[in-house]
Amino acid sequence: MTKKKEERTTTYELTKGWKINLCDKVDILDNKDGKVAIILKAKNFGNIEPIVIDLSEDAIRIHSLPHFVDSLSFTLDKKIEIVYSPFIFEQEQQ
Structure with missing residues (x-):
């Protein structure tokens, strides 16, 4: 039996009124000028x-x-x- 880790999501309010829901496996960086970078925590x-x-x-x-x-x-x-490709998080579950 494989235990699947429950994924948590957080809603981030960005500049200019935009919103994004992200799982806890990514980090987000943004600034007031509207520049946004979303980075995977897993390498x-x-x-x-x-x-x-x-x-x-x-x-x-x-x-x-x-x-x-x-x-x-x-x-x-x-x-x-x-939406991320499923393979990107598969290694974390193994």
């Missing part, structure tokens, strides 16, 4: 490339999107969602 495969985005009142500009991100989406009510 799987030695790849620590962050997601880097710029936020404005009505747009998101993506600067860096690592290969282990399946999707990054956003809604008209300023919510950001990131």
Whole structure:
């Protein structure tokens, strides 16, 4: 039997009215100018490339999107969602 660790999520309120829900396996850095970096805590495969985005009142500009991100989406009510590839967290569970 494999015990699955329960994942906790936290909602972060970012600049310009944007919000994002992130699991406890990532860190987020942001500033008042709308620059955001989202970094994995785990160093799987030695790849620590962050997601880097710029936020404005009505747009998101993506600067860096690592290969282990399946999707990054956003809604008209300023919510950001990131879906990671399942393999990126598999090693932690083994």
